[in-house]
Amino acid sequence: MDRLRRAALKQALGEQPTEDLPMLAALTLADGVDTPALVELAGLSRRDPPAGIRDLFEQTFAELGLPLPEAEEAWRERMLDAAKGMLSGSLSPYEASNEIYWCACHLERTETTTELVAQFVGLWSTWEDHPNKRGSIEHSMRQAAANLLHSHGSQTPA
Structure with a gap:
């Protein structure tokens, strides 16, 4: 979960490379966190459209009941x-x-x-x-x- 939180903080500052989020999702799944959006995000490639990657990242937080940081x-x-x-x-x-x-x-x-x-x-x-x-x-x-x-x-x- 710390991995997701750090990525969300970096995203809020414009410092999180979108193309790194699918691998981050896969590592988070390996840590035992599981939501439908996270599974879908982990299955994406670095070359998938950034908007889709970001949407799934944000949806993961919604599914976990966590707010995205400002x-x-x-x-x-x-x-x-x-x-x-x-x-x-x-x-x-x-x-x-x-x-x-x-x-x-x-x-x-x-x-x-x-x-x-x-x-x-x-x-x-x-x-x-x-x-x-x-x-x-x-x-x-x-x-x-x-x-x-x-x-x-x-x-x-x-």
Whole structure:
């Protein structure tokens, strides 16, 4: 199911190659998820018409009773994943801060998102401008990422 969710998030951002969805459907079936539209989608080829592939992908979500994410939700989830990646070590603080900043730029403009953009772009650019202070800047980046996750009710990775 995670595979479908990730693809739906990428699709909401215009980053999911349509031609990859039939194979994704086949892998999802192998994971034990089964709906009529998913079976039909898994039987398609990469060269089938993109509109038909997308329709079956969307129908799969309807059959599973799951809403397709909107772009705002996708950007927010991608931002939180970057914060988790920083704290788990799968992304460097520099990479993750840049990703968090970029994602926050795509969220609806509120006081909170404006502050978030300013905070992470500030940390990111300070890291570049002050190579001799990177250790303390990375500590601040990790703290900001933990605060971001906490403010969204997410657990920080151990």
